[in-house]
Amino acid sequence: MLKLVPKLARQLIRMIALTALAGLACALLVRFAPGANIDDRELDLRLSEQTRSALRAENEARNHLSSALLGYFRGLAHGDLGYSHSRNAPIADLISDAAPETLRELSAGLALSWLAALAMAIPSGRSFPARGWTAASSAFTGLLLSLPAALLAYLCLSAGAKTELVFALALMPKIYPVSKNLLAEARAASFVDAARAWGLSESRILWLHVLPAAAPQMIALAATTVALAAGAAIPIETICDVPGLGRLAWQAATARDLPLLINLTMLVALATTAAVAVAELATAWSETEAVMA
Amino acid sequence: MKTLRRAAIAFLMLVGTAALAPELWAPADYAAQDRESPDAPPSRSHLLGTDLLGRDRFSRLVYGTRISLLLAPSAALISCVTAGLLGSIAALSGPAIEWAILSAADLFLSLPWLFLLLSVRAFLPLNVSAIASVSITFLLLAVLGWAAPARVVCTGVRRLRDSDFMLYASAAGATRGQWLWTHILPNIKTLLFTQFWVAVPAYVLAEATLGMLGLGINEPLPSWGSLLHEVEGGSIGSQPWLLAPVVLLAMVVGSFQFLAKHSQSGPLEDYS
Numbered sequence: 118m119l120k121l122v123p124k125l126a127r128q129l130i131r132m133i134a135l136t137a138l139a140g141l142a143c144a145l146l147v148r149f150a151p152g153a154n155i156d157d158r159e160l161d162l163r164l165s166e167q168t169r170s171a172l173r174a175e176n177e178a179r180n181h182l183s184s185a186l187l188g189y190f191r192g193l194a195h196g197d198l199g200y201s202h203s204r205n206a207p208i209a210d211l212i213s214d215a216a217p218e219t220l221r222e223l224s225a226g227l228a229l230s231w232l233a234a235l236a237m238a239i240p241s242g243r244s245f246p247a248r249g250w251t252a253a254s255s256a257f258t259g260l261l262l263s264l265p266a267a268l269l270a271y272l273c274l275s276a277g278a279k280t281e282l283v284f285a286l287a288l289m290p291k292i293y294p295v296s297k298n299l300l301a302e303a304r305a306a307s308f309v310d311a312a313r314a315w316g317l318s319e320s321r322i323l324w325l326h327v328l329p330a331a332a333p334q335m336i337a338l339a340a341t342t343v344a345l346a347a348g349a350a351i352p353i354e355t356i357c358d359v360p361g362l363g364r365l366a367w368q369a370a371t372a373r374d375l376p377l378l379i380n381l382t383m384l385v386a387l388a389t390t391a392a393v394a395v396a397e398l399a400t401a402w403s404e405t406e407a408v409m410a
Numbered sequence: 411m412k413t414l415r416r417a418a419i420a421f422l423m424l425v426g427t428a429a430l431a432p433e434l435w436a437p438a439d440y441a442a443q444d445r446e447s448p449d450a451p452p453s454r455s456h457l458l459g460t461d462l463l464g465r466d467r468f469s470r471l472v473y474g475t476r477i478s479l480l481l482a483p484s485a486a487l488i489s490c491v492t493a494g495l496l497g498s499i500a501a502l503s504g505p506a507i508e509w510a511i512l513s514a515a516d517l518f519l520s521l522p523w524l525f526l527l528l529s530v531r532a533f534l535p536l537n538v539s540a541i542a543s544v545s546i547t548f549l550l551l552a553v554l555g556w557a558a559p560a561r562v563v564c565t566g567v568r569r570l571r572d573s574d575f576m577l578y579a580s581a582a583g584a585t586r587g588q589w590l591w592t593h594i595l596p597n598i599k600t601l602l603f604t605q606f607w608v609a610v611p612a613y614v615l616a617e618a619t620l621g622m623l624g625l626g627i628n629e630p631l632p633s634w635g636s637l638l639h640e641v642e643g644g645s646i647g648s649q650p651w652l653l654a655p656v657v658l659l660a661m662v663v664g665s666f667q668f669l670a671k672h673s674q675s676g677p678l679e680d681y682s
Contacts, residue, residue, distance in 0.1 A: 143526055259668070260664065264659070267623060271622070366528065367623060373533055382526065382529070
């Protein structure tokens with residue numbers, strides 16, 4: 118266990134660095150995008166040139182990169198995430214209000230997608246009936262992969278389905294092919310042949326040998342799906358009108374609210390890197406256990 | 411499987427050829443309005459009906475296909491060329507450069523790219539031209555998409571670098587340039603092709619997602635994203651012809667994905 122401490126420290130440093138860099142990259146991209154300092158109100162022809170200049174100056178001051186970032190990180194050190202001018206509320210409050218909804222839907226969606234993907238991947242194989250099942254599963258997941266998450270959300274919404282199901286349908290086709298290959302690889306191992314020769318039933322082989330052998334890579338895949346789910350949250354929550362972080366990000370983008378956008382980008386980057394760190398630590402831990410065994 | 415592969419290629423070629431010269435197939439210009447019949451159902455003059463502004467849906471679908479099918483492969487090409495160059499440099503240079511490039515790739519991979527895309531797209535001025543908006547959208551996709559293929563290329567080139575035939579080439583006095591042009595590039599071609607086939611549908615879907623969120627390509631230029639946005643506003647129960655862009659998108663993206671899945675043959679297939 119002590120061997121994992123340096124790895125844990127390295128992962129923590131990586132998480133913090135990547136999250137800060139993600140915020141910086143978002144700020145840089147937005148700052149240098151054409152029209153970053155243009156206010157929608159400037160398009161109002163009734164305003165005088167003087168008023169437009171004043172609006173431009175106000176926007177430039179608000180979006181000034183170095184001072185905005187410096188102010189942001191200073192505030193962050195005191196637990197203050199800043200203020201959203203578009204929503205007229207502290208950003209910390211907005212995030213704490215929206216996060217539970219997203220967390221609930223994401224966890225339910227991820228659980229559903231994993232269950233569905235494993236339910237399709239486990240019976241897949243090369244024998245005659247399994248081959249038909251594999252072909253049908255691959256065709257179904259291929260169809261889902263060919264549709265954007267926003268469209269899936271709209272079609273599910275039209276059919277009266279729940280948001281969790283949309284998350285499951287958007288994520289499952291990405292989990293299924295990888296998990297199918299991982300299970301097939303584990304099934305082809307010599308110790309599985311040996312277990313079969315000993316007369317163990319297929320279900321015992323699956324639980325005792327195949328799933329444990331594929332577990333480390335499955336954990337790594339689970340970390341990737343967290344990142345995928347975070348990305349899918351924007352279109353799904355926006356189309357389904359769920360008051361979560363995804364819809365908040367879309368609202369921040371359409372209202373050109375840079376502080377809120379940076380915070381949300383950093384939050385998602387933190388969640389993604391944390392999931393990857395947990396997966397890498399779990400893999401390292403399982404490898405250490407295997408060596409000790 | 412070969413038959414399916416050929417069918418996918420034939421279908422993509424057919425759609426691509428039709429999209430290259432939309433003037434030949436489309437009965438009207440994508441922006442031309444028939445003000446006498448807005449929101450009309452399919453008829454002889456309007457195969458897929460008209461939208462709320464009286465524009466012919468079939469014409470807009472053909473022109474929209476051109477935009478999505480020309481720009482997504484262009485963006486994928488930029489991503490793959492960047493990935494090929496950076497991945498090769500990382501693998502063939504010293505550990506410091508390799509670390510710097512792979513760390514940058516890690517950063518790009520951990521960035522929530524849809525958030526970034528949404529942010530930059532939203533910050534474009536409202537009066538930006540349609541051509542500028544489409545170019546910026548796909549350029550951004552190209553910039554954000556180099557990291558994953560670069561990592562794959564780096565792993566592939568590293569294995570080639572350590573292979574026996576490269577050792578013989580070095581012993582025969584091959585320079586770094588000869589390594590790259592004579593030995594590395596021909597061997598990673600398959601790998602780059604696969605990454606290209608993977609990137610194209612991903613970019614088409616990304617543009618469609620942005621379009622459905624109302625942050626895609628500006629009007630009046632059509633794209634699959636803006637056509638799908640129209641599906642969202644209509645009623646597919648009473649107007650099933652609205653699903654035509656969905657069917658075409660699914661078939662095209664499905665064909666690209668099928669080709670990506672089945673182009674992983676050759677000596678580097680296990681690298682991805």
